[in-house]
Amino acid sequence: MSHTEDALGDRLLARARRAIEHELRLASAPSADEDMSERGATFVTLTEHGQLRGCIGSLKPTRSLADDVAINACNAAFRDPRFPPVSAAEWPDIRIEVSLIGASTFLEATSESDVIARLRPGEDGVILFNGCRGQATFLPQVWEQIPAPGDFLAALKQKAGLPPDFWSSSIMIATYPVRKWKESERSAARPQA
Numbered sequence: 001m002s003h004t005e006d007a008l009g010d011r012l013l014a015r016a017r018r019a020i021e022h023e024l025r026l027a028s029a030p031s032a033d034e035d036m037s038e039r040g041a042t043f044v045t046l047t048e049h050g051q052l053r054g055c056i057g058s059l060k061p062t063r064s065l066a067d068d069v070a071i072n073a074c075n076a077a078f079r080d081p082r083f084p085p086v087s088a089a090e091w092p093d094i095r096i097e098v099s100l101i102g103a104s105t106f107l108e109a110t111s112e113s114d115v116i117a118r119l120r121p122g123e124d125g126v127i128l129f130n131g132c133r134g135q136a137t138f139l140p141q142v143w144e145q146i147p148a149p150g151d152f153l154a155a156l157k158q159k160a161g162l163p164p165d166f167w168s169s170s171i172m173i174a175t176y177p178v179r180k181w182k183e184s185e186r187s188a189a190r191p192q193a
Helices: 003-023 065-078 112-118 140-144 149-159
Strands: 042-048 051-057 094-101 125-130 135-138 171-176 178-182
Touching: 003 065, 003 094, 003 178, 042 065, 051 065, 051 094, 065 094, 112 149, 125 149, 135 149, 140 149, 140 178
Parallel strands: none
Antiparallel strands: 042 051, 042 094, 094 178, 125 135, 125 171
8 A cells, every 4th residue: 555545544544533532522523634525435344352343334425535434433333223332441442444435336237146256255345226125235344254256145135134045137236446444453552541
């Protein structure tokens, strides 16, 4: 990664951390960041001792990058329906990963096997649309747990509330790239008071 990419990642991670700390009443609100005023879409993933603790994000750039990462960080920490809100007591053990979402592209596929053949494990974020009845997405990081394209697609269908073997002409698949940055144990540690 270039120095510019590293700097952007550092700023996104710091802004996400500061937004959560502000909601926990551990820090003041993040200051304005003119360098992140362009629209952007992010996902913020929280882990605790290596286990998922929250993940919420945006697929389309509808607000400034600075606002998007701060809002998604707080949503991941306090409003992911799969988990209770993060507490101040567990906060020191939480690590943050920010994924900057690129533009999505619909796959021109005629069947489920065609979709499976076109997916790029480890690279593609995938969005499944089931007509007007719903959608679901997996970030590219999910390939680490589900490396086989057929299993990946089946799990994504289940996330969308569909049976894993369901297929219909109403299903559309889009893929997107991400650039991601993750806190290390050292970078998230706080000095002792």
